Amino acid sequence: MSLIAITEVKKRFGDNEVLKGISIDVAPGEVVAIIGKSGSGKSTLLRCINGLETIDEGSIVVAGAQFLPDEVHLKALRLKVGMIFQQFNLFPHLTAGGNVMLSQMVVKKTPKKDAEAVARKMLDRVGLAHKFDALPDELSGGQQQRVAIARALAMQPIALLCDEITSALDPELVAEVLAVVKELAAEGMTLVMVTHEMRFARDVCSRVVFMHQGRVHEIGAPEEVFANPRTPELRQFLGVQ
Amino acid sequence: MTEFSFWDILRNLLLAARWTVVLSLVSFIGGGIVGVALLFLRIGGRRGMRVLSRGYIQLFQGTPLLMQLFLAFFGLGLFGIDVPAWLAACVALILWTAAFLAEIWRGCVESIAKGQWEASASLGMGYLQQMRYVILPQALKVAVPPTVGFSVQVVKGTALTSIIGFVELSKAGSIVTNATFQPFTVYGLVALIYFALCWPLSKSSQRLERKLNVAHRNH
Ligand SMILES: Nc1ncnc2c1ncn2[C@@H]1O[C@H](COP(=O)(O)OP(=O)(O)O)[C@@H](O)[C@H]1O
Ligand SMILES: [Mg+2]
Numbered sequence: 316m317s318l319i320a321i322t323e324v325k326k327r328f329g330d331n332e333v334l335k336g337i338s339i340d341v342a343p344g345e346v347v348a349i350i351g352k353s354g355s356g357k358s359t360l361l362r363c364i365n366g367l368e369t370i371d372e373g374s375i376v377v378a379g380a381q382f383l384p385d386e387v388h389l390k391a392l393r394l395k396v397g398m399i400f401q402q403f404n405l406f407p408h409l410t411a412g413g414n415v416m417l418s419q420m421v422v423k424k425t426p427k428k429d430a431e432a433v434a435r436k437m438l439d440r441v442g443l444a445h446k447f448d449a450l451p452d453e454l455s456g457g458q459q460q461r462v463a464i465a466r467a468l469a470m471q472p473i474a475l476l477c478d479e480i481t482s483a484l485d486p487e488l489v490a491e492v493l494a495v496v497k498e499l500a501a502e503g504m505t506l507v508m509v510t511h512e513m514r515f516a517r518d519v520c521s522r523v524v525f526m527h528q529g530r531v532h533e534i535g536a537p538e539e540v541f542a543n544p545r546t547p548e549l550r551q552f553l554g555v556q
Numbered sequence: 557m558t559e560f561s562f563w564d565i566l567r568n569l570l571l572a573a574r575w576t577v578v579l580s581l582v583s584f585i586g587g588g589i590v591g592v593a594l595l596f597l598r599i600g601g602r603r604g605m606r607v608l609s610r611g612y613i614q615l616f617q618g619t620p621l622l623m624q625l626f627l628a629f630f631g632l633g634l635f636g637i638d639v640p641a642w643l644a645a646c647v648a649l650i651l652w653t654a655a656f657l658a659e660i661w662r663g664c665v666e667s668i669a670k671g672q673w674e675a676s677a678s679l680g681m682g683y684l685q686q687m688r689y690v691i692l693p694q695a696l697k698v699a700v701p702p703t704v705g706f707s708v709q710v711v712k713g714t715a716l717t718s719i720i721g722f723v724e725l726s727k728a729g730s731i732v733t734n735a736t737f738q739p740f741t742v743y744g745l746v747a748l749i750y751f752a753l754c755w756p757l758s759k760s761s762q763r764l765e766r767k768l769n770v771a772h773r774n775h
Contacts, residue, residue: 365678386682393680404675408693418679421689463675470679 316379318343318474318505319364319396324373326359333359335529336373341474346506348516348537351526352552357509360526361476364507365398378473394422397467401479403459405451411438411462412447415469423470430469437465441495457488461495468499475499477508513553517541525549560736566745572728573749579714579724580753582646584707587653594658599665600683609658616655622716624648629720645717653710660706664699665691701765708754708761715750725749 317340326334333356341347349357362368364375369384377395380388405414415434419425425433438444441461451459460480467475477496481489493515500506500519510516516523516537523540525533527548533540544550597609616624629644668691676686718727729746733739 367674367677390680390682393678398675398678400671400675402669402671404669404671406672406675406690406694408697417689418676418681421685422680466679 317341318345318378319507320374320376321360321364322374322376324360324363324375325371326356326363326368327371333529334363334370337526337529337531338373339524339531339534341505341507343473343505344503345522346500346520347508347522347524348520349507349509349524349526350511350513350516350552351532355526356529357526358478361398361478361507361509365396365476366392367398390422394470395472396474396476397470397472398476399460399463399467399478399480401483403451403456403463403483405459405462405466407451410448410450411443411454411465414451414462415466418466419469433469434465437469438462440468441465442491455488456484457491460484460492464492464495464499474505474507477506477510479509479511481510481512513541525552527552560732560738562741565732565736565738565742568732569725569728569742569745569749572723573725573753575722575724576711576714576726576750577753579642579645579649579717579722580707580711583649583653583710583714586646586650587657587710590650590654591657591661594654595661595665598658598662600687613655613659616652617659621648621652621713622719624652625716625720641717641720641722644720645714645722649710649713649717652713653706656706656709657703660702661695661699664695664702667698668694697768701761701768704757704764705761708757711753711757712750 319339319341321337321339321341324334324337325332337356337360339347349360351357359368363370364377366384366389374381377392380391380395383389405411406417409417412431412434415437416427416430419430419433420427435444435447438447441464443458443461443465446454446458446462451462454462463480464475480496481492484492489512493512496506496508497515497519508520520537522534523537524531525540525544525548527546532546533544533549540549541553544553544555594609594612597605598613599606601609625644625648628648629639629641632639632644672690672694673686676690681689714724715726717724718730721727723731725746729742733742736742
């Protein structure tokens with residue numbers, strides 16, 4: 316059974332149909348890379364899975380629970396899937412530890428002591444145990460993004476959505492973030508990631524989705540998609556003839 | 557006719573200045589409380605409430621404070637309600653201050669990056685939780701300098717209440733002038749006292765703003 320079942324999803328912003336009937340099934344433990352040109356709807360798709368945008372048609376089912384746009388269902392959905400953003404979006408008024416503790420205490424009502432223990436564990440998992448008391452301002456971009464990953468992990472999601480999480484980083488900081496993601500993948504976390512890191516997609520992902528103009532244009536195992544692009548659009552995108 | 561010494565004049569003005577201070581504090585605190593309520597209606601309430609609070613803000617920002625004072629003082633009198641000058645002054649200033657503070661604070665809340673809303677939503681927080689733990693703590697920091705800065709306008713705004721007969725610093729100035737025939741000395745002192753009240757406020761607003769900018773320079 317698939318963990319995330321996306322069926323015929325359509326999304327419009329006014330007259331602009333951004334998603335034109337997307338269907339993707341993600342199995343538990345799968346790592347799916349979404350690639351495609353800017354404006355092809357990749358972010359919108361992830362945001363729909365997380366309920367940050369409401370869909371106009373189709374359905375999104377996560378772990379058997381249908382997505383419905385009311386407060387109760389949204390919260391349930393968001394507890395199941397975590398999201399990591401390109402701009403990190405750490406809470407600047409809280410320390411790294413505070414960032415990881417906040418939603419546990421506020422949303423799950425975890426006692427402070429337990430939340431702190433989890434936060435320390437999660438920060439350790441991303442290699443930042445020693446930065447527990449640092450403010451986001453005092454961290455490098457790569458470190459901030461790793462804190463954001465720890466923050467999402469602390470809610471014990473069954474899947475993580477990553478939207479170009481290394482695109483805002485200086486080149487030398489990309490590797491440390493990807494290493495964390497790779498480790499998560501190895502531990503069996505289900506990941507859906509929009510990425511421009513083709514090497515990473517090839518090495519780590521179980522499937523690659525190429526989106527073009529709001530549609531799934533090609534989908535398949537990375538070897539296949541990268542070695543034998545079937546459509547001219549994908550060939551052009553990959554820069555091969 | 558009794559002679560007024562310089563010190564008599566100053567003493568009388570300072571005594572009246574107490575009422576300027578009290579009126580400013582009441583307006584500011586009362587206006588702050590009403591302003592918070594307006595703010596929440598303006599950004600988070602139902603549609604009807606949003607429209608209503610926006611209308612309120614536009615009404616009070618779009619008419620002179622003097623008219624609001626007249627309406628509070630004479631308007632309620634038309635309904636047979638006898639309003640003392642101090643009450644009309646407080647009510648009008650509170651409502652006027654609330655409109656401006658609500659608008660200042662709305663700008664502060666909206667200056668918080670959209671990503672903060674999205675990140676907190678993606679972690680499962682509801683609207684009030686987002687506000688309470690993520691947005692307001694950041695907005696509050698941004699809000700301090702303009703809020704302190706606006707308090708200067710409140711202090712100066714209290715001068716208008718002299719027109720409906722509330723005896724604060726300005727009114728005391730004209731009363732003392734009538735008794736002493738030394739308008740230049742009297743109004744010079746009045747101006748100095750206002751300055752002594754307002755200058756520290758605007759100075760600290762500037763200083764807070766600079767401090768905040770330094771704290772944010774890494775963004
Ligand atoms: N909130 C929005 N309102 C209107 N249009 C939007 C909004 N978000 C995205 N879009 C439009 O949807 C299209 C796809 O955007 P996006 O999903 O961000 O693409 P990608 O992530 O693949 O670059 C773009 O044309 C963009 O302008
Ligand atoms: Mg995008």
